[in-house]
Amino acid sequence: MSGARTHRLAALVERLVAHHLDGVLITAPPNIRYLTGFSGSNALLFASAREVHLITDFRYKTQAAVESSDVASVRIEESSLWAGLWKLLATMTGVEAIGFESAHLPHRDFQRLLEQGDRWHWRPATELVEDLRSRKDAGEVALIRAAGAIAMQALQETLSGVRAGMSELDICGDLERALRRAGSDAHPFAPIVATGPRSALPHARASTRAIAPGEFLLLDFGASTGGYCSDVTRTVVLGRADSRQRETHEAVQEANRVARVGIRAGMLGREGDALARSVLEARGMGELFGHGLGHGIGLQVHEAPRLSRLAEEVLPPGSVVTIEPGVYVPEWGGVRIEDDVHLGADGTELLTDFTRELLELS
Amino acid sequence: MSGARTHRLAALVERLVAHHLDGVLITAPPNIRYLTGFSGSNALLFASAREVHLITDFRYKTQAAVESSDVASVRIEESSLWAGLWKLLATMTGVEAIGFESAHLPHRDFQRLLEQGDRWHWRPATELVEDLRSRKDAGEVALIRAAGAIAMQALQETLSGVRAGMSELDICGDLERALRRAGSDAHPFAPIVATGPRSALPHARASTRAIAPGEFLLLDFGASTGGYCSDVTRTVVLGRADSRQRETHEAVQEANRVARVGIRAGMLGREGDALARSVLEARGMGELFGHGLGHGIGLQVHEAPRLSRLAEEVLPPGSVVTIEPGVYVPEWGGVRIEDDVHLGADGTELLTDFTRELLELS
Helix, strand or coil: CCCHHHHHHHHHHHHHHHCCCCCCEECCHHHHHHHCCCCCCEEEEEEEECCEEEEHHHHHHHHHHHHCCCCEEEEEECCCCHHHHHHHHHCCCCEEEECCCCCCCEHHHHHHHHHCCCCEEEEEEEEEHHHHHHHCCCCHHHHHHHHHHHHHHHHHHHCCCCCCEEHHHHCCCHHHHHHHHCCCCCCCCCCCCEHHHHHHHCCCCEEEEEEECCCCEEEEEECEECCCEECCEEEEEEEEEEEEHHHHHHHHHHHHHHHHCCCCCEHHHHHHHHHHHHHHCCCCCHHHHCCCEEEEEECCCCEEECCCCCCCCCCCCEEEEEEEEEEEECEEEEEEEEEEEEEEEEEEEEECCCCCCCCCCC | HHHHHHHHHHHHHHHHCCCCCCCEEEEEEHHHHHHCCCCCEEEEEECCCCCCEEEEEEEHCCCHHHHHCCCCCCEECCCCCCHHHHHHCCCCCCCCEEEEECCCCEEHHHHHHHHHCCCEEEEEECHHHHHCCCCCCHHHHHHHHHHHHHHHHHHHHHHCCCCCCCHHHHHHHHHHHHHHHHHCCCCCCEEEEEEEEHCCCCCCCCCCCCCCCCCEEECCCCCCCCCCECCCEEEEECCCCHHHHHHHHHHHHHHHHHHHCCCCCCCEEEHHHHHHHHHHHHHHCHCCCCCCEEEECCCCCEEEEEEEECCEEEEECCCCECCCCEEEECCCCCCCEEEEEECCCCCCEEECCCCCCCEEEE
8 A cells, every 4th residue: 555655645745735835744543544554543744745754652663663664754752742743843944834634633732833833834724634535546445345345244144143132232242243253343433223213313322122023123333444444224124014114114225226326426415415315305204314315434434525415515536425315203213224335437336235125034 | 410410510610710710611522421411422511600501413402401401401503513602602791711621622613712702711721620520429430330340241251252263353253242242332442352472562453363272362341331431451361371471460460459459549640550560570570561550431441540650640539540550572472450440538449350360261
């Protein structure tokens, strides 16, 4: 991935020039990982057209050298990363205006820039790296595809073991175990495991509620490999589904299908959202779809771009987004069907493939 | 817990008076949860001597009412929480100087205070709520004790299933499943599962490495219930331990014991650290103990106070801390034994009880 990272750093430098910045201080860990490969939790990254420095602590000495020394000069600081930054910057000439990540720097650290770093001009910047991250390269898409395959394998295994009387926490434990055995190196978020009427809560966490025959089971979870995430949802019924469950599921299935087939790079986020929403509105279920259609995924499970009624941004070529329409009826239940799709410049690719027909678990 | 939360809010108001603040804006989710019980991810909390308001979005309407309406006025905002804050503050008289959480407010949101909230005087504050959180009440200690019991149960079950050839990820999956089945409502952090020489890495994540007979297995993980965490570590050997493994384990066991028995509220953080460190130094292993002895736990898995060579702060009565000495030999392996202890005003209580003898798994 060294070539990819060199390319990313070059793209960042182009953006610095456009913003009249002599350098930039990157503090958000996912942005540091994207640019340098470093996966530790404590680091500062300084980048300019001439040099790239990663400052971290002694715990990460070996790891930083292995992950990042091909694209960055690694500096290990015994006391404070900030002390390391001031020492580093003092050695540089021609560096005056420096960008910082306004959305990712706490006020307390901003005060450090003003007080200890008063020799430089600090300029708030937003989305400098996030914009680059939204356009995935082939290596990134391959990792999300692999994370999707891990999720599908774990889903299959988990569904085959669901029995009446198991609690949401029991099912969650089986799912997490299956994800680990399939090779997931992290849970991108705590799985949502919701049974019966709790499936109407879009953010339900697993509880001690036990599933009974005839009830919905909604599983919304992801896998991770090489730092990249997948994010999928399926809703099934334990035993026989009734006609209202079938009708609701079929509507969401159709909304998912129409959006998957119709979405394209270059659309606005709200145009993507409308693909699914119009299907549900035509069936009188528009009011029951209370969230946006999806979001970008990559190193984080929620990143740019957004797909929602209010999203005016273009979906960039190369982005990977979730397609997750849902219908939620309070006190009764809900259905959501979620897939991950790569919006390539010359066509879309589905990264998560698992039946979207209504499964009735025996 | 309503009485406890009323008490916490009253203690916060006392601190506002001492800091000459008319009110405070709380933005860190764990601090909001501590003061109001609200467990959602998107909220602003404003508190003054006269009123307490929780501003959140429509997704949390029911949840916020259930969790927090006994201590706070809940306001649901359709668009932006910040717009809700300006509307709210405009209705108040006698509120001029308002504190904000300098360590938890990104620069971008600080700019909002200056630009949209320029009618008020914003004063950076740190540790206002964190200091209160470090002194646990009986209800909080009970939850950490329960989270400890869940962790012990899951550990017992996981160790009984370990066999040669299982990968760290396999074991991690079994552990996560056992935690869920025992009732853990979240994983406070990704479990550390390290075999053989990887046990020398204090922050190793589970990998595909398979365990072989005669190797160390280090498990560092936690459980959660009611939002409160436990954090424990045990190091065992698969099959028969050799003399060096025994000697290393015995040294860490003794360091753990001396620190558990000797630690008291009112000591400095560095004095607590020294209890364990002196045991290891006397055996020539001081250099191999490369991190601090422990940290506070509660709503977060790392919180105040710290136990380390450099910690000059007093360990407050009521705090709950980890005791986690370790010895790490690069390329060979490491041992860590970690327990959670409540430092009460009239004595300490061990919250995690599981054998600290060297287990040899058959």
